[in-house]
Amino acid sequence: MLQAFLQDYGYLALFIGTFFEGETILVVAGFLASRGYLDINLVMLTAASGGYCGDQLWYFLGRRKGREILARKPHWEALGEKALNHLRRYPDIWVLGFRFVYGLRTVMPVAIGISGYPPLRFLLLNALSAIIWAIVLGTAAFHLGSALELLLDDIKHYEILVISALIIIGCGLFGWRRFRNRRPS
Template identity: 65%
Template sequence: MMLQHFLQEFGYFALFLGTFFEGETILVLAGFLAFRGYMDINLVVVVAFFGSYAGDQLWYFMGRKHGRKLLARKPRWQLMGDRALEHIRRHPDIWVLSFRFVYGLRTVMPVAIGLSGYPPGRYLLLNGIGAAVWAAALGAAAYKFGSVLEGLLGNVKKYELWVLGALLVIGVLLWVRRRIKNARIAREEKLAVAANAQVHVDARNTSDE
């Protein structure tokens, strides 16, 4: 009852905030909770759509105005942003539609898209399509997951807190893994840049001699 009361009071607001900033884990949780009857799957999809859409529109316009400053704040953002720009320049529309489905690019990619000069009107349309497909597909998959789990375990209610906890732990572990990987890549990139700079210095000193 405590879980039900919390979800009735704050569930959809928490879903909106979660999808505004990141989204995958909280949408999966909400889809499973909808299967259990604590939330409405149609509202889950709609709220997830608006949260994702609003968040990515904000990052896009921040990218248009302050893209380089934003990316320069963190070495890993700078590295990921440069790579994202390469992808966008080759296949801009495809990436606008699909970046939500690539884990770890949710924040950096809209900034890079804005920085690339992608047209605002076109982004408004394609970002909406991408957000709708993402919310519907992931929400439906999580709902179906609940159905499959019930087929395997029988009465899921006995295990629902364990399932929610497991999904949350998996989401946190994926986030930590991504952070560690990005930090390692950023360190390697900084070392490579420093090594190249030292090579140029040595070459200049040699030529001066």
């Protein structure tokens, strides 16, 4: 059942997941690639494409309606101001590295768009960043799966448990971030 679902929808689910956020789904896909359900090269290509497209969309929305977007969510507005301060000091470094800073994945491209950062430059540096991100995180997850295979005699028996644990951890981090951002300062 898992294999049939992944063959039919695995890469599409990975693209959609990385378009919107991505870390958890990329880790799960890297693990599944280590188990032979997905191809690690296609996982990294799909994740880089999804992350790139999502960030491009947020960047262009930031250029057009960035202040309105940030104003809708008070915690985004505060994060957006922090992001703009970082961008003013080290613009290229932040464009290359924002996706590695947990909690800034959506806000940062909006802030970059607001800042007036050149579109072509963002297009190129965002592509490079998405590729690096997908390779680093995808490879790490792939090797996590390989390491678990060494630790567990019959990993096939534990696959669903490992996938569930990865998803629960990812959802827990997402929930913790949401809760933390909603608390009054």
